[in-house]
Amino acid sequence: MAGIQSQSALVAENLCKNFGALAATQNVNLRVEGKGVHALIGPNGAGKTTLVNLLSGALPPSSGRVLLSGQDVSRVDMPGRVARGLSRTYQITSIYPEWTVWRNLALSVQGRSGTSMRFWQPVTGERALYRQAAEIAEEVGLTSRLNAPASDLSHGERKQLDVALALASNPKFLLMDEPMAGLGHEESVRMVDLIRRIAGIRAVLLIEHDMDAVFSLANEVSVLVYGQIIASGTPEAIKNDPEVQRAYLGDDHAA
Amino acid sequence: MKRLLPFLLLALGLALPFILTAMGQEYYISFASRVLVVALAASALNLILGYGGLVSFGHAAYFGAGAYTAALLAGKGAGLPAQLLVGTGVAALLAFVFGWAALRTRGVYFIMITLALAQMLYYLAVSSDSLGGEDGLRISRAALWGDLTLGDDRAMYYTALTALTLGLFVIWRVVHSRFGEVVQAARDNETRTAALGYPVRRYQLVNFVIGGALAGLAGVLMTQISGFTNPSLLSWQQSGQFMMMVILGGVGTFWAGLLGTAVLLGLEEYLGEVTERWPLFVGLILLGVMLFAPKGLGSLGTLFGRKKKEVVE
Ligand SMILES: Nc1ncnc2c1ncn2[C@@H]1O[C@H](COP(=O)(O)OP(=O)(O)OP(=O)(O)O)[C@@H](O)[C@H]1O
Ligand SMILES: [Mg+2]
Numbered sequence: 001m002a003g004i005q006s007q008s009a010l011v012a013e014n015l016c017k018n019f020g021a022l023a024a025t026q027n028v029n030l031r032v033e034g035k036g037v038h039a040l041i042g043p044n045g046a047g048k049t050t051l052v053n054l055l056s057g058a059l060p061p062s063s064g065r066v067l068l069s070g071q072d073v074s075r076v077d078m079p080g081r082v083a084r085g086l087s088r089t090y091q092i093t094s095i096y097p098e099w100t101v102w103r104n105l106a107l108s109v110q111g112r113s114g115t116s117m118r119f120w121q122p123v124t125g126e127r128a129l130y131r132q133a134a135e136i137a138e139e140v141g142l143t144s145r146l147n148a149p150a151s152d153l154s155h156g157e158r159k160q161l162d163v164a165l166a167l168a169s170n171p172k173f174l175l176m177d178e179p180m181a182g183l184g185h186e187e188s189v190r191m192v193d194l195i196r197r198i199a200g201i202r203a204v205l206l207i208e209h210d211m212d213a214v215f216s217l218a219n220e221v222s223v224l225v226y227g228q229i230i231a232s233g234t235p236e237a238i239k240n241d242p243e244v245q246r247a248y249l250g251d252d253h254a255a
Numbered sequence: 256m257k258r259l260l261p262f263l264l265l266a267l268g269l270a271l272p273f274i275l276t277a278m279g280q281e282y283y284i285s286f287a288s289r290v291l292v293v294a295l296a297a298s299a300l301n302l303i304l305g306y307g308g309l310v311s312f313g314h315a316a317y318f319g320a321g322a323y324t325a326a327l328l329a330g331k332g333a334g335l336p337a338q339l340l341v342g343t344g345v346a347a348l349l350a351f352v353f354g355w356a357a358l359r360t361r362g363v364y365f366i367m368i369t370l371a372l373a374q375m376l377y378y379l380a381v382s383s384d385s386l387g388g389e390d391g392l393r394i395s396r397a398a399l400w401g402d403l404t405l406g407d408d409r410a411m412y413y414t415a416l417t418a419l420t421l422g423l424f425v426i427w428r429v430v431h432s433r434f435g436e437v438v439q440a441a442r443d444n445e446t447r448t449a450a451l452g453y454p455v456r457r458y459q460l461v462n463f464v465i466g467g468a469l470a471g472l473a474g475v476l477m478t479q480i481s482g483f484t485n486p487s488l489l490s491w492q493q494s495g496q497f498m499m500m501v502i503l504g505g506v507g508t509f510w511a512g513l514l515g516t517a518v519l520l521g522l523e524e525y526l527g528e529v530t531e532r533w534p535l536f537v538g539l540i541l542l543g544v545m546l547f548a549p550k551g552l553g554s555l556g557t558l559f560g561r562k563k564k565e566v567v568e
Pocket of ligand 1: 019043046047048
């Protein structure tokens, strides 16, 4: 059983990342697997986004390894990791603002449906791409905005589109970097709902500041402070961990 | 209107020699050929710069490579098909090597490397005896069939028109294909495009090669128009002019190459006859366009089109 699990896990092994003198990631060991939400919490500047960058291949680690389904992918670039089932969203939404929502999504669907080294057939003739794009829009609640330029979307809708882009590759592992930042109450509720559905069939590493959302979604929580994981465990255990309360939750509640 | 435009332009292109003859301005047929061929090279740059977002400042290298290859082949007695094929191929190969090297970098470094590589080729041409040094190489015009050669203005014109039409058709298909979608995505948001699983550099390199190949094709025809080739075809001024044409026409809009070339070469030709200080006036006009239509002359059309549509709705 343990062997099978490690076959489909995203693992960080002694990951370190230095920016000059700043150790943004220090000896991080982390394991994301199966289904459900593994939450990563930590104060501003703790190195959460840096860790996502290391895991997704956006940044090379200073030392340590990233394993994806048992393979060392530390030297595999971002597209290579996507091909192996890893995908991510962005804290600062990263979309194609000049394109319609539909075209945004069709591009991302195109990535998982055969080669894109096709030079002659007009892409707009590929009904299947646009149909699947529409399905993803439906899933995240953007159906009514399919024909809008992405630059016309509200902040919340952009967050939804960002998540939808990452979903289109149908990843086994999804890294979500603060998908709820800046959302209104109603939008947050919908996003929590979406994350729950997403995590029903894949492993999600969720970075989030909203503790209610974290504790309602996660089956495991890791706490990152100054680049180090200071605690990892069930939501209950983390809530009651005195060190966590001192280093993080205490601050947060005081603020 | 938008759908009809290519056909209207083609009809105009086909009729132009007759119109010019009727007006007694046959001299301009050869000038028009030059516009068509340079427009092909500029459109190729637009594929790289406008759709791909890569500021290649060495586009003359591929244009010149096509031209020199054709001239060398012509000197060995090769016919037009061989010149076109090999000239295009050599330019493609060169674009592959240069593009591969330049695409290891980004931004201003990319600009500098494409420029530096092109300059290398320029100095090679200037200093090589077998390439004719400063003087370049003379050729005799390629035969088409019977006694007809590309020395005939009309034959040359229709050959150039065919090449531009095919070239633009290729660019159109490429831009609207799956591949073109990825290339444009990489221009707009490179990081996200990689995060969607696309090996961005590979797409950019292939696009760079397509653009280089088409520029090479244009270079082959340029030798046939002028009857010679010289290092100025490889110069950074030539690269700059291509870039100016694309920017003038409207970076990343389909007709930018043709529009920019027609306007810029037209201005040079017209002002050149009127005043010796023509470069000054060309510069001023460029400045005006950049100030008042920063998205290029093509944007004036869409501005107009949109206003009209709003009235209709
Ligand atoms: N590319 C970089 N170069 C230099 N320093 C960086 C870089 N990226 C991040 N840092 C620094 O590393 C530290 C961790 O940043 P990171 O963005 O990973 O934090 P975070 O936990 O995501 O914060 P937030 O909650 O604000 O999103 C910060 O001090 C940041 O300034
Ligand atoms: Mg962050």
